[in-house]
Amino acid sequence: MSLSSITTNKLIVLDADWESREKILDELARRLYEEGKITDKTAFLDAVWLRENLSETGFEQGIAIPHGKSLAVPAPAFAVARLKHPVDDWPTMDGEDNVDLVFLLAVPEGDDDGHLKLLSTLSLTLMQEENVYALKRAADPVSFLTLLDSPAHRADTPPLAQHARSLIVITSCPTGIAHTYMAAEALEKAGAARGIRVLSEKQGASGTEDEVTPEEIRAADGVIFAASLPPKGKGRFNGKPYLCVPVSEPLRDADGVISRFLTAPEGIVQDDTQSAPVSASKSLSGRLYQGVSSGISYMIPVIVAAGLMIGVAQLLAGAFGVTNPADARYATSDNRLLETAHGLSLYGTMIMKFMYPVFAAYMAWSIADRPGLVPGFIGGAFAGGLHYTFWSIDGGIPSGFLGALILGMAAGLIADALNRHIHLHKHLQAMKPMLIVPGLTVLLLFFLNSGFVDPVFGGLNQALQGFIIEHGRSSALLLSVIIASLTAFDLGGPVNKSAGAIAIGLAADHIFPLTPRVLAIVIPPIGIGLATLIDRFIVHRRVFDDSLRVTGTTSLILGFLAIGEGAIPFMLKNPLITITLNILGAVLGSVIAIQLGSVQWYPLPAVWGWPLVENLPAYLCGMGVGIAFIAISNVLVRYYFIKHGTLKID
Template sequence: MDIIKMTELDLIQTKVDLTSRGSILEYMSKMLYHAGYLNDQKAFLQAVLERENHSNTGLENGLAIPHSKSSAVKKAGFAVITLKEPLKKEDWPSISQSNQVEAVFLLAIPEAEAGSTHLKLLSELSIRLMDQKFLDKVKAVHTRDELFKVLESGIVEEQVKDENRQIKSSDKYIVGVTACATGIAHTYMAAEALEKAAKELGVKIKVEKQGANGLEDKITAVDVANADGVIFAVDTKVKDKGRFNGKPFVEVKVAEPLKNGKAVIEKVLAQPQGVVNESDDNSQTGSAKKGLKSELMASVMTGISYMIPLLVAAGLMLGIAKLVWILVLGMDPGVIGAAEYNSAGGVVQFLHYLDSFGNMLFKFIYPVFAMFAAYSISDRVGLVSGFAGGLFAAGLHYTFWGIEGGIPSGFLGALVLGIAAGYISRFLNEKIKLSKNLNAMKPMFLVPGISVLAIFILNLFIVDPVFGGLNKMIADAITSMSGSGKLGLSAVIAAATAFDLGGPVNKAAGAIAIGLSADKIFPLTPRVLAIVIPPLGLGLSTMIDKYVVGRRVYPDDLRVVGGTSFLLGFLAISEGAIPFMLRNPLITIPINIIGAILGSCTAVAMGAVQWLPLPAIWGWPLVENLPAYLVGLVVGTLFIAFANIFVRNYLIKRKEAKK
């Protein structure tokens, strides 16, 4: 392959006088930016630095291959420099502790690009750099023109991707899977390292690359049947892992074969970690367990990632219905859900049902979150009990049991029940042993039946009483404050409203606030402001973080949901901010509460008054002293935005300092 198509003379420098990883990456990202490969140099540099924190890109023999997929990349390519003096071995973390980096290839890949010729070319570059002769030639040149010619001509013959390149005399055959976070360099280099090591050991091998191009050199059922073992060299979850059921395995980081591929192969043949469990893709006998903290975090992140599309869809349905109802039909948004419109016909009935449909979707946010949080821990066997736990968290059981005024456990219940469902299902799946003839009963009958019963008991006797009791205490506290001072009552209502973003505490505060307003005792000003301030503040923080602290402080999925949260905030749909709360409750909840209190009390103190339950933007003209209301809104929103940015940036810096 012609890898020179992916670079140009302006992206090549030799004998550069730089002495640190940070200065090198900044220098090379500027090269890519000025050559027209990037639309945002700082954003790309930040993405590269985040990738550096994930795993070492320093390799061995003086080589480093930093790389990243980013939306800041306009077209795929790479820059390359050689250094005047090799770095000290501690200046660039490498898979070989003695590595002193002197040749750096920085790969830039557009975020949306997958399966293209560009990625294949970059993968080929990664493989070629594994060849010592080619790398020595790169490091030996003195001018960029010479280096360009080395890259242009190449000195490595094309690799033959078939069984003929394997040694035929060996009676051992193994298969492997490689996968790194970005699916580019390490994925292919690890595969190449395993193939070379196997050749030297006289072992036949076939390696499947699970990278940005999808599955390459896919391992077939025949390969698995003939294999003496399987190697998982991965930093991500293996796709379709169940096809290796019953095979001895070792699982290592994707960089491990680059350190010592022979040792990895010898281990799978002589001392495997265990066998892939026939009944559960995620459960392996004798495998090393993930740390509890990382497993819990992965569970929460998985639940959020599956919940976000439902959240966005629900908000979109509500937004369309309400906006058309108000702007086109000119009707009161407060009555869109009235039963009288069930048979109104035409556009009115359509919008009435669309609004109801959006509200119905919101009821399933917690079931979807809990279901996939459980799935992350126990795979498919946890889906049913996780979904059941989410139904309890959403309070749907009170509807079917005919209990009025029941307070569900909300997001805390979804967290507890979803995670519990995962661990209970995994425990049952590992411990229940049946004969082969009865084995199908385990995933279809025993595990879901017992785990759902366990979740029912857990919710009935622990989760509902604990969190229901907590919520009732908060509601009683709010009621007892009804005769207190204006600002004190405003602070309590605002805090309770912002606490769980549409959850039971929020609703308890709403019921009390609306009652006080209906009796003309106290206006709804703090209530309506506390509904919109958190989603607006969190959404805004995802948009301005890089301008405030010079970096992105949110992962990609939360940046995506941030824009949605901001828009939903204007529609008074606070649930758009729930993913932030689920990901980092200890950060998000206190900041939401403080921001809501500051904004609400500021507006109330300045004389803003809102008696109607219309927190969305179309209700703002009905506010008495609107300027005071907007000042409070801005104060609360900006506090939440900046507090989140500074706190999250501090935590990132502390983590970097520890590393």
């Protein structure tokens, strides 16, 4: 793609004196609008800021590539600002946060191909330091565009010998595409400098690009996996030496990555269906951390889909004054919309049941590859309590997210150990991945769940439920603290539901209002979601990784719909921090609202229930304090642990 064909000289602003990210984006968007590249400046800027709130668009060397996809963009275009002085409010991947060269990309809604081509072309051009150096010193817009279309090349790159060594690189990142392409480019350059032919396969946002052929694989000396998530199709590289690094590592030291592969590869890739995963040689903590990250990334769509169905059902039912569309009496209602709301509510609840199975399955898959997938799913089903449903056991309390963590981890580690240590005759190899490994793993999971996970964590949840009942008629303040704490504890899990049953019973008898209950439902997901948006303003850096920043936006939106499950990924990844702060924030907000005289007797925590609150200002005051506490404390606590090396983010 010719970059000069989708911009104009008037969209290249050199030596601008703009002093903030907001000013830069506003000025460049205005120029795009004046040049007819966008039809609505406000709509386009909304899309740009939505993307900015997901993750950093700043990279090394003071470059930023903000971008927005919008219906206000008829065709791909971009504008550039080269600044007189670097701005320090633009988060960058290297943490320097000093940007002086900004490319604002305008992409049509639905044009994924144009979006990717535009980003990848710019990313690859800006990978070369000499290109960036030249662009920052271009005399005028014409020279600037000429440099973009005719990037410099290293004069000292040695030509490849006819029979040069070759190396395959697989790059991928969980969100965005820039790192995928830039990591590949960095390794290609570093390989060329050593006389090594590097073939890069990018497993990016649009799928696999430049897929290597079987002939290229056979001729290669090995493979480097520069990926944040387990790469696809590792079985193709069976028998090849490999090295596994994060996708950001080549951007810091590509030559060092290649040197590590040449001198100390991690091992030999074994077939996808009968081997340990590429990450097998990592430390146990590293493998578990990657497992949790993978499980969360695959679980998020389940939560979003379930929350959307339940939210739509509540909106439909709310229009007719119905607060609980899941009630069986609406299954055959004369009102077709209420009947639809009933079905959607049950549908969303059903989808939510698969949240823990999906999480545990992909956690185990990340640890053990394919042999861990089915055992992990079964472990997650235990954690979600599906066995109680299938076995018709009334009153069974599932182990919840802690159970999913333990069973998913166990499934992965057990399957991985069995897979690596069981050796069969070559004629019996097919039995290992199809029968022996999954069979033994799920058998061991049964005993682990029935002998430890269910009794310990189910028993803990049951004890908490009994505690609620025992203190159900205590003083108002103590009762508020108890209900708020246990409602916020597991965000829709068994403890939350136990607290809800008692609270609703007390409200039905008009003994105690639902104020602490409804506030504790909405405060944690909104607070944690807000934290992902404000961290860079408080501590001038991100304290959440890419996947959690995306989840944060979802959690924020679902929180206003009274769906707390959007914040569960935060609990799964950092349970001690998240649960503690959720409880403190919910208690703080509830107590303040009650002390100021707020009363809510109806089980309507969502935004449409607010008009039914007595003394709404007091209610909103308490809610605001609780949300602010969770948001700010999450940022500060996580920042403290990151600085002291006890918490890491991707």
